[in-house]
Amino acid sequence: MPEAVDRIRILIADDHPIFRHGLRKLLEADPEFSIVGEASDGHEARQQVAQTRPDLLLLDVAMPRHGGLEALPELCAAAPATRILLLTAEIGQVDLLKALQIGARGVLLKDAAVRLLPRAIRSVRQGSYWIGAEAVSDLGETLRRLSSAGPDRRYGLTPREIEIVTAVVGGQSNRDIADRFSISQQTVKHHLTSIFDKLGVSSRLELALFALKHHITDDT
Numbered sequence: 001m002p003e004a005v006d007r008i009r010i011l012i013a014d015d016h017p018i019f020r021h022g023l024r025k026l027l028e029a030d031p032e033f034s035i036v037g038e039a040s041d042g043h044e045a046r047q048q049v050a051q052t053r054p055d056l057l058l059l060d061v062a063m064p065r066h067g068g069l070e071a072l073p074e075l076c077a078a079a080p081a082t083r084i085l086l087l088t089a090e091i092g093q094v095d096l097l098k099a100l101q102i103g104a105r106g107v108l109l110k111d112a113a114v115r116l117l118p119r120a121i122r123s124v125r126q127g128s129y130w131i132g133a134e135a136v137s138d139l140g141e142t143l144r145r146l147s148s149a150g151p152d153r154r155y156g157l158t159p160r161e162i163e164i165v166t167a168v169v170g171g172q173s174n175r176d177i178a179d180r181f182s183i184s185q186q187t188v189k190h191h192l193t194s195i196f197d198k199l200g201v202s203s204r205l206e207l208a209l210f211a212l213k214h215h216i217t218d219d220t
Helices: 017-028 042-052 068-078 093-102 110-125 139-147 159-169 174-181 185-199 204-214
Strands: 008-013 033-039 056-060 083-088 106-109 129-131 134-136
Touching: 008 017, 008 042, 008 110, 017 033, 017 110, 033 042, 042 056, 042 068, 056 068, 056 110, 068 083, 068 093, 083 110, 093 106, 093 204, 106 110, 110 129, 159 174, 159 185, 159 204, 174 185, 185 204
Parallel strands: 008 033, 008 056, 056 083, 083 106, 106 129
Antiparallel strands: 129 134
């Protein structure tokens, strides 16, 4: 008989039952994954982790009562062998870096879950980190670079585009940016399209990570 597959045991923590069901169906279709439980908030996630000791926890950042970011420190402390991959529609740069420093193994945007989640899980399980849309092998070096001073290349960005990148890193919305620079939101979108093309990124999260990594904000 063929040797049994050593499955990756996964716990899903998200407050939306339909989204949890979708993730379960997606992952159960792969013989490499096994779903050992579900939780709807951070308290339930902690209880389920204690009971099932999963290899990996998919943790929603924004849950009512006890959100993922709030629960993260105690989850990391209580179950250091369980690797935690954050799922989010959006996350501020400060929260993202804090989560990685606390012990999260990565972050994946929910709108990319169907396309990237299996690959992200495998990468995290194998020891890498997952940031946005790619695996990161050396998070320590990445964090050191993020915290170091000194500007780097500007990648052909215009002064206004640099200002908009800085605003995105600061967590400002398109409306905030439009009000700040007295331009329309459509103009902001045009600037972001140009910035994405020049930097080779596809989301605000990836843009913020790229900008901090390469020191291309006005704050440096």
